[in-house]
Amino acid sequence: MSLFDEDEYARELAAKGLDPVQAAEIARRTAGTCKPGRLPKSAGPADDLFAPSGTVQAAAPARGTAIVSDLIDSAATILTNEPSGSDIAYLHAILCQVGLPRGPKAVEGLTVFERVCGGAALRVTAGALWDGQQLIQQPIPYGANPRLVLAWLNTQAVRSRSPVIPVGDSAAEFLRMLGKESTGGKNGTLTSFKKQIQALAACHMTLGFNAAGRAYTYNGQPVKQFEAWIQPRDSQQRPLWPGVITFSDDYYKSLVDHAVPQDVRAMYALKGSALAMDIYAMLAERLHRISGRPLMLHWKSLREQFGQEYQGAQPDKDFRKKFLPALKKVLAVYPKAKVQQVTGGLLLYPSPPPIQYK
Structure with missing residues (x-):
């Protein structure tokens, strides 16, 4: 049983005034956070970070369901309500x-x-x-x-x-x-x-x-x-x-x-994962500073930044298994972020920050 109805969520977002095309895209992104199935064995340039990730597992226990529900609610709020002063x-x-x-x-x-x-x-x-x-x-x-x-x-x-x-x-x-x-x-x-x-x-x-x-x-x-x-x-x-x-x-x-500046609504939504919080902070600080061509971050560099603790026989592979699900959660609450998984790592594209600088 799936935790999330992608089509219903897209309709709810559209009903709140979001462009239907954007609503469908955001629903697809958010659906990725609710499908903790197997990761692809390999990723090429055409691979989409939010493509179906294998077999959909059964619904999580109550605590996991609550975390996913909070994430979905926060994503919808961030999409449809500009941050106020107290959200910064x-x-x-x-x-x-x-x-x-x-x-x-x-x-x-x-x-x-x-x-x-x-x-x-x-x-x-x-x-x-x-x-x-x-x-x-x-x-x-x-x-x-x-x-x-x-x-x-x-x-x-x-x-x-x-x-x-x-x-x-x-x-x-x-x-x-x-x-x-x-x-x-x-x-x-x-x-x-x-x-x-x-x-x-x-x-x-x-x-x-x-x-x-x-x-x-x-x-x-x-x-x-x-x-x-x-x-x-x-x-x-x-x-x-x-x-x-x-x-x-x-x-x-x-x-x-x-x-x-960070959107505190996103931080609270990600508080169940320190890794997701760190990824969000990095993207919030970095994406808006990219100009021109996208920035390539290789898995080795990403592991040095986020996963120095992984030192086993296959540290990069072990790190990716933790990193990608966390990244999907981040992108659900940072809808303006443009990130693509490619062979060897991630491409970061110029994107507006979650909170505009004054």
Whole structure:
């Protein structure tokens, strides 16, 4: 049984005022995210990224169905409603090229994580936080939560033109600000979220990038000050939660100069996959800067940028199996993006950004 009725979705989009031809194309794109069947064994110049990908599997469990439903709803909203001020978030341009670690296996046993791609590099070093009695070692931040948190903090700083950001009275309140539901328990959203924001607040980052023939380095701690309420150890309340987060001056100035606007509706729709979030960020930063002929990205370069963790017998093949389904999700919520799969990689064509630059 399929999760998605392509024809019905196209009719719904057309009923909302979208051109029927464009509605059919977008429905076809979105259908690709709902068919997790086998990937083609090979891809040539004529292969379409959104062509049927093999056998359609049975409907996913409830959680998977909800994720697909959210993605479809977000794609329709983005298509039919121009972004308002509250729909705009900001990422640092360097973090659009080289993202944070995506999963626990990438940082297991590590205190330093490094990713390099062309003229950009990121190094993340785990730090520690003072809990009122001792310094507590924090892990390296990874996954979707730090990406959402950093985007939210960046956005507040850019909008207010201030590096000082109030973050609410509790983790649950902050989760509501981010549009995330709060669930308890050892492995719940709240526990995971608190762990990752504390890791983000404690870490040190080195950002390296090339611009105008020069090499630049930002080396420091994005979060300069982490003001928290301290609770007794035997209390049932949170042991450590920030009231205010302050960016370092260097990071704040670099962010203001190199902020890349993103459609927060797309980011929330992709929050189930850190890889998809990174692909979206890269396309949002890069596509509108292409002029003239399309840009070719080979699988080797794409794996260096997004999949350094794949080091098995067939790393490129293993990486593609993860990358292509994530890319299909991204293009469903970034309908202006023009991307084509060809032999050896992807072609990127000049495309409008998801949020127009002012």
